Amino acid sequence: MFVMHNSTAHSRSHNGSIACGGRTCIERLARATTPHCPITSSVITATRAKTISMAAAAAAPTSNVVPVDTTLNPLVASVKPSKTMALTDLATSMKEAGIDVIGLAAGEPDFDTPAPIVEAGVAALRAGYTRYTPNTGTTALRKAICKKLQDDNGLSYSPDEVVVSNGAKQSIWQAVLATVSPGDEVIIPAPYWVSYTEMVRLANATPVVVPTTPEEGFLMSPEKLAATLTPRSRLLILCSPSNPTGAVYPKEHLEALARVVGAHPRLLVLSDEIYEYITYAPAKHVSFGALPGMWDRTLTVNGFSKAYAMTGWRLGYLAAPRIYAKAAAIIQSQSTSGASSISQQAALAALALGPGGGEPVQQMVRAFQERRDFVCARLRGIPGVNLAEPSGAFYVLPEMSAFFGPGAHADGFGPVPDSDTFCRYLIEKANVAVVPGDAFGADSCIRISYAASLETLGKALDRIAASLDPKIYKRRTGSS
Numbered sequence: 001m002f003v004m005h006n007s008t009a010h011s012r013s014h015n016g017s018i019a020c021g022g023r024t025c026i027e028r029l030a031r032a033t034t035p036h037c038p039i040t041s042s043v044i045t046a047t048r049a050k051t052i053s054m055a056a057a058a059a060a061p062t063s064n065v066v067p068v069d070t071t072l073n074p075l076v077a078s079v080k081p082s083k084t085m086a087l088t089d090l091a092t093s094m095k096e097a098g099i100d101v102i103g104l105a106a107g108e109p110d111f112d113t114p115a116p117i118v119e120a121g122v123a124a125l126r127a128g129y130t131r132y133t134p135n136t137g138t139t140a141l142r143k144a145i146c147k148k149l150q151d152d153n154g155l156s157y158s159p160d161e162v163v164v165s166n167g168a169k170q171s172i173w174q175a176v177l178a179t180v181s182p183g184d185e186v187i188i189p190a191p192y193w194v195s196y197t198e199m200v201r202l203a204n205a206t207p208v209v210v211p212t213t214p215e216e217g218f219l220m221s222p223e224k225l226a227a228t229l230t231p232r233s234r235l236l237i238l239c240s241p242s243n244p245t246g247a248v249y250p251k252e253h254l255e256a257l258a259r260v261v262g263a264h265p266r267l268l269v270l271s272d273e274i275y276e277y278i279t280y281a282p283a284k285h286v287s288f289g290a291l292p293g294m295w296d297r298t299l300t301v302n303g304f305s306k307a308y309a310m311t312g313w314r315l316g317y318l319a320a321p322r323i324y325a326k327a328a329a330i331i332q333s334q335s336t337s338g339a340s341s342i343s344q345q346a347a348l349a350a351l352a353l354g355p356g357g358g359e360p361v362q363q364m365v366r367a368f369q370e371r372r373d374f375v376c377a378r379l380r381g382i383p384g385v386n387l388a389e390p391s392g393a394f395y396v397l398p399e400m401s402a403f404f405g406p407g408a409h410a411d412g413f414g415p416v417p418d419s420d421t422f423c424r425y426l427i428e429k430a431n432v433a434v435v436p437g438d439a440f441g442a443d444s445c446i447r448i449s450y451a452a453s454l455e456t457l458g459k460a461l462d463r464i465a466a467s468l469d470p471k472i473y474k475r476r477t478g479s480s
């Protein structure tokens with residue numbers, strides 16, 4: 001992650017913390033645990049000194065009080081913080097510091113939640129839907145989800161096979177915890193969504209990453225899958241349409257993967273379908289669990305964040321054979337309990353918009369497609385950019401390795417060895433925030449989110465192109 005420090009621009013936020021921003025001192029801090037900014041450091045040091053002296057004073061009368069053991073669970077140390085969230089936060093703090101930064105790092109639609117959904121949320125509040133709901137969600141919502149899965153996806157579930165959670169992220173986390181034992185292997189095609197590998201590590205299991213290339217359309221071949229499997233393989237995580245590549249697995253490709261999956265005695269599939277509705281023809285979304293023989297082995301995850309522009313409402317769901325749904329429900333019952341009652345009422349209105357999210361969602365999808373075409377055309381105009389055109393979601397993942405590695409150098413900045421440094425260069429010199437590919441297991445790429453207006457995207461691409469002008473930017477030399 002990047003944390004930006006500026007010795008000239010500091011402001012105090014409403015809660016009294018120090019925010020710092022500016023161009024003079026943008027530092028890469030992999031885990032951002034150490035305050036590097038001199039002003040922030042001195043404030044923190046002073047606060048710590050005060051806390052320690054207060055603790056010492058409090059401890060003085062009872063001499064048997066010893067310093068506390070602050071050891072953390074070692075699993076925490078094995079987990080990387082989310083770079084997409086860190087970069088989005090950085091872009092926000094730069095904006096707050098008065099810098100004209102364009103943030104294309106966030107994984108959320110720039111549109112407002114469609115009005116009928118908002119109205120349903122407001123009506124829910126007024127009608128008193130303000131109490132706990134059943135742990136796995138209201139019966140009405142789980143029934144509506146079953147109908148959606150049947151109508152849109154050809155998947156038959158009963159309401160007790162559906163668990164509604166606080167976002168699809170929680171659904172995925174619970175699905176991993178419910179199915180994966182310590183030491184199990186989880187197959188994750190790369191480039192992958194940032195959280196999959198880290199969730200697997202938190203579950204004390206082993207992520208097995210299978211790289212794919214733009215030339216393969218970022219699709220994992222059945223041969224690669226077969227070569228990866230061992231007796232310890234427990235879960236394959238598929239994401240189609242994909243964040244970060246925008247790739248959509250065609251039906252025949254999924255069928256070929258299903259043949260490999262079906263031959264393995266233990267292998268389950270977590271099918272993350274959260275971008276299902278954001279698919280551009282001729283690409284067509286197919287649910288893995290609807291393929292012959294796959295229902296028993298598939299845990300389907302979907303949600304409301306992306307399709308309905310409802311990221312802040314925090315609502316997602318898992319649909320899975322009863323044994324897995326029940327296990328996920330047990331985990332949820334002892335952690336968060338049921339999702340927001342208000343969001344669940346709003347979600348009923350979302351599902352009532354019809355197949356594919358109805359006209360409000362299709363309007364957003366048309367806008368995303370126009371932006372996808374625009375961004376891809378502009379990127380293709382930059383020599384050295386290697387692009388697999390996305391067929392869904394709202395990201396493009398250009399392969400940019402011509403721009404970093406041995407010999408890559410920018411005047412007034414320095415060497416550019418990897419995607420992390422390249423993105424730091426873009427945010428510092430072009431004031432455009434995008435995410436380094438290493439966050440997704442694809443260090444030769446960067447991820448650009450095109451969930452922004454055409455005008456903003458045009459401005460961002462002008463800045464990126466200008467910052468890569470050969471007069472100031474020297475590309476890598478050699479072939480490695």
Ligand SMILES: Cc1ncc(COP(=O)(O)O)c(C=O)c1O
Pocket residue numbers: 107166167168169170193239242243272274303304305311314315316
């Ligand atoms: C591929 C993928 N799955 C799941 C999620 C989680 O979505 P939420 O928790 O907002 O429902 C995201 C969000 O970025 C995502 O990109």
